[in-house]
Amino acid sequence: MRISDMPIAARLAALGVELRPGVSLAEHTSLGIGGTTDELLIRRYETLPDVIRELKNEGVPYKFLGGGTNVLVADGELPWIVLHLPSTHPGVRVEGNAAFVDAAADLGGTVTYCAKRDLGGMEGLIGVPGSIGGALRMNAGAYGTQIGSYVREVELYRAASGENETLRGDDIRFDYRHTSFAPDDIMLRVKLELPPKPYQEIVAGIRVCNEKRRASQPLNQKSAGCIFKNPQGASAGRMIDELGLKKLRVGDAMVSDRHANFFVNAGSASCDDMLRLVDDVRQRVKKAFGFDLENEVIFWKN
Numbered sequence: 060m061r062i063s064d065m066p067i068a069a070r071l072a073a074l075g076v077e078l079r080p081g082v083s084l085a086e087h088t089s090l091g092i093g094g095t096t097d098e099l100l101i102r103r104y105e106t107l108p109d110v111i112r113e114l115k116n117e118g119v120p121y122k123f124l125g126g127g128t129n130v131l132v133a134d135g136e137l138p139w140i141v142l143h144l145p146s147t148h149p150g151v152r153v154e155g156n157a158a159f160v161d162a163a164a165d166l167g168g169t170v171t172y173c174a175k176r177d178l179g180g181m182e183g184l185i186g187v188p189g190s191i192g193g194a195l196r197m198n199a200g201a202y203g204t205q206i207g208s209y210v211r212e213v214e215l216y217r218a219a220s221g222e223n224e225t226l227r228g229d230d231i232r233f234d235y236r237h238t239s240f241a242p243d244d245i246m247l248r249v250k251l252e253l254p255p256k257p258y259q260e261i262v263a264g265i266r267v268c269n270e271k272r273r274a275s276q277p278l279n280q281k282s283a284g285c286i287f288k289n290p291q292g293a294s295a296g297r298m299i300d301e302l303g304l305k306k307l308r309v310g311d312a313m314v315s316d317r318h319a320n321f322f323v324n325a326g327s328a329s330c331d332d333m334l335r336l337v338d339d340v341r342q343r344v345k346k347a348f349g350f351d352l353e354n355e356v357i358f359w360k361n
């Protein structure tokens with residue numbers, strides 16, 4: 060969708076928003092798949108309620124893009140624009156045991172920044188790609204750690220009120236790859252409370268997780284991490300592997316030969332290729348094991 064020729068463009072510029080026309084989401088997502096649309100860069104989080112009010116008044120559909128590491132985007136000219144908070148570096152401030160982190164900060168960068176200040180707990184999250192905001196929304200987890208355990212406060216744009224608000228950690232539900240945030244809430248900042256630990260000890264933990272990840276996941280290929288959630292008591296990756304589906308392909312969308320729950324873009328896969336592969340594998344797993352696999356990756360239709 061193009062809004063640069065619409066009167067709203069000037070009003071957004073007055074709010075300090077930068078409009079980038081014709082951005083390819085294939086270049087902004089870890090899967091390397093996705094069509095084209097206009098992007099709004101929101102540098103001042105305070106302006107978000109006004110920006111969204113303008114878009115709603117004008118009837119401009121939008122989606123919010125975080126780190127782009129857990130999303131499968133439709134191809135072609137997209138019928139909505141994308142809002143994005145530009146990444147901040149380091150985007151973290153530490154005070155005692157608390158870390159105040161911008162949603163746009165890099166998750167791995169945050170883990171190491173805190174480690175250097177002797178705050179641990181998040182070692183397992185070190186290789187999870189993406190932003191803090193995305194990690195919060197999905198309650199990112201790996202190797203026994205989930206980010207939700209450390210959340211004490213979240214500042215967010217609440218779609219229900221149309222305002223920025225602050226929620227207490229206790230008022231948010233963090234489940235397996237699921238949270239009680241509304242789909243159109245936008246994460247802005249978080250306060251984490253982390254256990255103190257000597258830096259060397261944290262680094263040793265990080266090293267172990269990195270090695271496990273390197274040994275089992277296709278880190279140098281384009282993917283969005285695991286494509287399906289694990290059903291209770293079962294492993295999607297193991298089931299897909301047992302069916303001999305590693306390297307199964309639709310166009311350039313392929314089941315990884317390393318970890319069967321990672322579906323990779325092995326060249327120039329289209330969204331349609333990926334969706335067909337996902338459907339095919341889901342049906343085979345259902346037939347063989349009786350599980351209805353649920354997508355872990357979020358799909359943005361056109």
Ligand code: EPU
Binds near residue numbers: 297317
């Ligand atoms: N397995 C296979 N073949 C495969 C993949 C896995 O037999 O191709 C077996 C493994 O040998 C192991 C079991 O399945 O016995 C579980 O595999 P793994 O330890 O790799 O964990 P997972 O359940 O597949 C989860 C998360 C990952 C996270 C790892 C490590 C989900 C959907 N995935 O994977 O998170 O990194 O544990 O904690 O919960 C993600 O969220 O995108 C993600 C990659």
